[in-house]
Each structure stands twice: as C-alpha cells, then as structure tokens.
Amino acid sequence: MGGSVRSISQARKLRDVLDPVLPRLEEVERFLNRELEHALPLVREVTSWVLGSGGKRLRPSLVLLTSRMFGYVGERDVRYGAVVELVHTATLVHDDIIDESDLRRGRPTANQRWGNQVAVLVGDWLYTRAMHLCLELGDVDVMRCLTAATLQMTEGELMAERVRGTADVTEAVYLDITRRKTAELFAAACALPALFQPSTLHFTEPLMEVGRNLGMCFQLVDDLLDFTSSRSELGKPVMADLREGRLTLPMILLLPRIDRARRASVLEVLSTGVFECISEQEVLETVRMSGVLEEVRARAAAYAARVAEIAERLPAGQEREAFVVASSLLLDRRS
Amino acid sequence: MGGSVRSISQARKLRDVLDPVLPRLEEVERFLNRELEHALPLVREVTSWVLGSGGKRLRPSLVLLTSRMFGYVGERDVRYGAVVELVHTATLVHDDIIDESDLRRGRPTANQRWGNQVAVLVGDWLYTRAMHLCLELGDVDVMRCLTAATLQMTEGELMAERVRGTADVTEAVYLDITRRKTAELFAAACALPALFQPSTLHFTEPLMEVGRNLGMCFQLVDDLLDFTSSRSELGKPVMADLREGRLTLPMILLLPRIDRARRASVLEVLSTGVFECISEQEVLETVRMSGVLEEVRARAAAYAARVAEIAERLPAGQEREAFVVASSLLLDRRS
Numbered sequence: 257m258g259g260s261v262r263s264i265s266q267a268r269k270l271r272d273v274l275d276p277v278l279p280r281l282e283e284v285e286r287f288l289n290r291e292l293e294h295a296l297p298l299v300r301e302v303t304s305w306v307l308g309s310g311g312k313r314l315r316p317s318l319v320l321l322t323s324r325m326f327g328y329v330g331e332r333d334v335r336y337g338a339v340v341e342l343v344h345t346a347t348l349v350h351d352d353i354i355d356e357s358d359l360r361r362g363r364p365t366a367n368q369r370w371g372n373q374v375a376v377l378v379g380d381w382l383y384t385r386a387m388h389l390c391l392e393l394g395d396v397d398v399m400r401c402l403t404a405a406t407l408q409m410t411e412g413e414l415m416a417e418r419v420r421g422t423a424d425v426t427e428a429v430y431l432d433i434t435r436r437k438t439a440e441l442f443a444a445a446c447a448l449p450a451l452f453q454p455s456t457l458h459f460t461e462p463l464m465e466v467g468r469n470l471g472m473c474f475q476l477v478d479d480l481l482d483f484t485s486s487r488s489e490l491g492k493p494v495m496a497d498l499r500e501g502r503l504t505l506p507m508i509l510l511l512p513r514i515d516r517a518r519r520a521s522v523l524e525v526l527s528t529g530v531f532e533c534i535s536e537q538e539v540l541e542t543v544r545m546s547g548v549l550e551e552v553r554a555r556a557a558a559y560a561a562r563v564a565e566i567a568e569r570l571p572a573g574q575e576r577e578a579f580v581v582a583s584s585l586l587l588d589r590r591s
Numbered sequence: 592m593g594g595s596v597r598s599i600s601q602a603r604k605l606r607d608v609l610d611p612v613l614p615r616l617e618e619v620e621r622f623l624n625r626e627l628e629h630a631l632p633l634v635r636e637v638t639s640w641v642l643g644s645g646g647k648r649l650r651p652s653l654v655l656l657t658s659r660m661f662g663y664v665g666e667r668d669v670r671y672g673a674v675v676e677l678v679h680t681a682t683l684v685h686d687d688i689i690d691e692s693d694l695r696r697g698r699p700t701a702n703q704r705w706g707n708q709v710a711v712l713v714g715d716w717l718y719t720r721a722m723h724l725c726l727e728l729g730d731v732d733v734m735r736c737l738t739a740a741t742l743q744m745t746e747g748e749l750m751a752e753r754v755r756g757t758a759d760v761t762e763a764v765y766l767d768i769t770r771r772k773t774a775e776l777f778a779a780a781c782a783l784p785a786l787f788q789p790s791t792l793h794f795t796e797p798l799m800e801v802g803r804n805l806g807m808c809f810q811l812v813d814d815l816l817d818f819t820s821s822r823s824e825l826g827k828p829v830m831a832d833l834r835e836g837r838l839t840l841p842m843i844l845l846l847p848r849i850d851r852a853r854r855a856s857v858l859e860v861l862s863t864g865v866f867e868c869i870s871e872q873e874v875l876e877t878v879r880m881s882g883v884l885e886e887v888r889a890r891a892a893a894y895a896a897r898v899a900e901i902a903e904r905l906p907a908g909q910e911r912e913a914f915v916v917a918s919s920l921l922l923d924r925r926s
Contacts, residue, residue, distance in 0.1 A: 296746055350711050354708040354712065373752050377745055377752060380718065380741075381745045385742060387722055387738050388742060396731060399722075399734075400726050403723045404723070411716065414631055418633055
C-alpha cells in the first residue's frame, strides 16, 4: 500500500492516478452499453456518438474513488458512476444546442448531426433515464443530491444565458455561474458514495467541498485553454467562449485594464461573434501579454490547494492522495 | 350525494364535472405560484407565461379526482397535481422548440419569445424541479410512475421525430406514438393517488387504463380539431400537424383512399410544409368529404366507452361518474 501511495504521488497522467479504479471504470462502460442496448435505436445512435467522443469519464472516476475510499462493496458505485456520466452527457447535448456549437472534441455535435429537435429529446431522455436508474434501488438521498446538482447546473446555464453577449458579468457572478454549471456535479460525484452507508454520511460535506474545488479548478483551466491551446488541441476554434458571447475570467480581468477603444472592439466581438474591428491575433496577444492568464492560473492553483486542505478531513490513504494529485494534474493539463 | 351525482351526469362543461375539486385546484395554482416565487427571475418569467396561457389543468384535475375518490386527506394531491402540470409544461416548452412553433393557444411560444436557448433550459429546469418536489416527501413509487411516463413521452416524441415529414406511419405506429406522447401522462395523473395509501394500491392498474383511454380519446379529438376548427378557435393555423410534417390518424386513413396524383400532392405538403401543388382548401375538403373524420370520431368514442367500462372496477360514486362524464365531454369539445 505504501508503494501504491508513492506511485500515485509521482503520477504524471490522470490515467495513473485512476489506476486503482480502472477495472470498475470498465464496469461503468459496460453498464452504459447495456443501458443503450435497451434504448430506442435513435437514442442509442445519438448517445453512443456523444459518449464515444473521447470524454475522460472524470465524474464516474470520482464516484469510484470515493467508493473505494470507504471500502464500499456492491454495485452502486458502477451504477451511480454511469448515472453521473448520463447526466453530464445530457447537459453536453443540451449545451451544444444552446451554444449552437457544431464541433465538440473535433467531431460534429449531436445537434449538428441530428438536428436540434432530436438533440433536445435525447438530452431529455438521458436526464430522465438517469433518474430512473436511481429509482430502481430507491436511493432517495442519492437522487436528492443529484437532482439538486442538476437544478443548479440548469440555473447556472440560465444565468449565463441571461448575460450572454454582454459585459454584465462581474467576477463574483462568473464564479457563481461556474460553481453551478460545473462544480456542483463534481461535488455530487465525489459525495454520492458517502450516502451509500450510514457510517460514512458525515463525510458528505467535506467531499462536496473537495468536489466543488476540483470542479472550479477544472473549469478555470478550461477557460485558460481556450486562450492557450490551438484549434487542433481543442477540437474547436480558439476563443470559442468569446465568439459565443461568453465572458470568462481572463477576459473579465482584462477588460478594465485595456484602453477604451480596444475594449469597445473586444465587446463588439462578444456581442456579434465576429472579429471585425480587431483581429483574432490581436485579442490573443493582448490577453497573453496582460498577465491575466497567470492570474487565472494562480486562482486555479488556489482551488487545487483547497482540495488538498479539505482532503485532510477524509480518511487517509491512496484514494485521498488520488484526489489531491488529480487536482494538480487537472491544473497542469493541456487539453 | 344522489343530487350531486345527477348534476355531474348532466354536466355540459368540463368545469361542471370538476366542480367538487375546484377548491383543491385553486390550491394547485397557489402551489405553482409559490414554486415560482423561489425560482430564478428568468425561470419565473418564462414559466408564468407558459402556465398562464389558458391551459385547462386537465392533468392536475385527474390527480385531484382520484384523490377525492379515495377520500385522501393530506397535501399530496395538491403537490402531485402541481408536479404533473410542471412535467406537462416542460414537454410543451420542449415540443414547441421541436416543432419550431411560434404560436400556442394564440400567444407566442416560449422559444419564439425568449429563444431556443432559454426554452431548452427552462424545460430542463421544470422537469428537474418536478422530480425534486417528489423527492421532498421521499415518494419513490410516485416518482417511478412519473419517470416511467416521462421516459415514454420522450420516446414517443423521438419516434414521431424519426418519421416526421414522411409517410412511414402506419396506424399501429401512430397509436403507439400517441399512447406514449399523450396517454401515459394521463395514466400517471389518474393513478398516482392510488399510491398514496397501501389500501388503494390495487386500483393502480384500472386507473392507469382509465387514464390511457382518456388520453387517447383526448388526442384523437385534438387531431380532429386540427381539421374541423378555425384558426381563431385553435390559436394556431389549421392543419398545423400536416404543415409540421406530422401524419395524424385522419390523414393516415385518407391517403390510401385518394388517387395517386392527389396523394403525391399531400405528401409534398407533408415533406415541405408548403401548400404548392394543392391548396389548403382542397386538402381540407378532401378530408371532410372522405368520411375519415367520422371514422376517427368513432374511434375516439370507443376510447371514451372503454373509460366507462373500466371505471366499473373503481369505487362507485361521484368521482367515478366524473371520469365517465369527462370522457364524453372531451369527445365533444370544440377547442
């Protein structure tokens, strides 16, 4: 066990950190495939497409890590790993409609391939099916946790939609939206297994906090990658957020620091989605030279540090270590 | 009581049939309003708009009727009446996106007023909030029943989407789609209160059947109204189904009976949404002269008759009478 802990702390890839739960993660894949076998052909087709687009299965991995931390023996870890991935997939499908995206991870989105109509319905089916899978075991507390996270995700999206294309996003609003849109599902994924057994219930809160901080770290890095990666690494255009009318933290920090004319040009891109008065290259350089990317990275690092801090309240061992190492790997990821 | 029963059997309007549950229906309205008070402003705005569009609150009324039939005393009738209305509202909001409708009951749809983006999210919020309201009381069986109905609704929509714009809809496929899209939520609304108390559990099945038949009757009449009503009565264009690429039962029965040239012209309207080779008036007259409307009405009447037949298995009294009378009033409705 000491050896394993050492190997995790030396991990260079998320895959290494997750090594102990990989066999269970394969069970999650099998569970998802079995689910789809019984679905309508069109649901199967669309969902396989979205699930097969090379996602990292981060959220199911969190469910599995916590389950293992508590020595859970049973089938709930796999089932709820699959459930959080279905919820996540549902939000991806609906988000792509909302953003009118045609590419995700380098492939056409569901709405692009099958139309908005089918995409709306497949998203609905995935949400409902996920709830149904919770109900089969009658796990009311698990469902409460997941439903609360789903409500917050939808509310976060609505808040984002409300301010889209405008500069009406303070840092506080941005952080609140990000917590709801991303961090709450990470929190639920980490905390769900604490609900499997009465003896671990008191770990629910610290696990939610670990998950929230992981999620915030994850999303801030995602926002950075939109400025630092290439189109081929992202599988979608660079500065997609800006083009889609969304201000993320780097831009929110940048805007008050640049001159009025340049600010007006950037805001025009934000509201029109087109680089007209200012070139893509010029915006990128302004951002990169301004120092805001380093500031945002420092913020992301602070969230990762919080993960390590709160993890102290969890049972010591390989899995706790894995949460901490995962947060620093998420911080340094390139895609 | 004898007097009340007589007055229900003489009812001429749905409102009269529902008279005994009207006070509870007002509680449902209050429950919905309280729900919205706590929602995000944008959710409140959109949902109030959709809920305020003059719907008949048919599904909550069914929940209340069955609750009263069983002498239920408590708050679940009002809560689950509100829940089925929220689920129904969520499907309306998403359906209007799918159909690209801009009018419902004579008013702009949510997607028309706030855009597809907001409409997708508000629909998601309503579904999730409805589930959350079931979870507050931990009523797992109620949730199972509702989630199963919601899955079927989504599957029905997907099946309909798959064949949309084409003539690949047999009568059997149409009936299966209609059962899923409409009848299963009616079934759930009628049956839910049987789950409130162990002593009434054995009524679940006949109540589901009563609800399904009511729902089928309701939808077949809806399909007829699309040919027999005026634009002002419908609050949307006449033959909206055909324009949106949907074959309903009257058309499914008609197509094999008309000559090849005319069939080709109708199928072109179905696939293009435009009356080009044939006028709107000519299609309407062909349908009206063919006798298919009378046939479809006879089918709807058969579903209403089934309601009366199955109702025999329910406890006798005013509420049972109400189900039977409601089905014949739904059959004769004009809007």
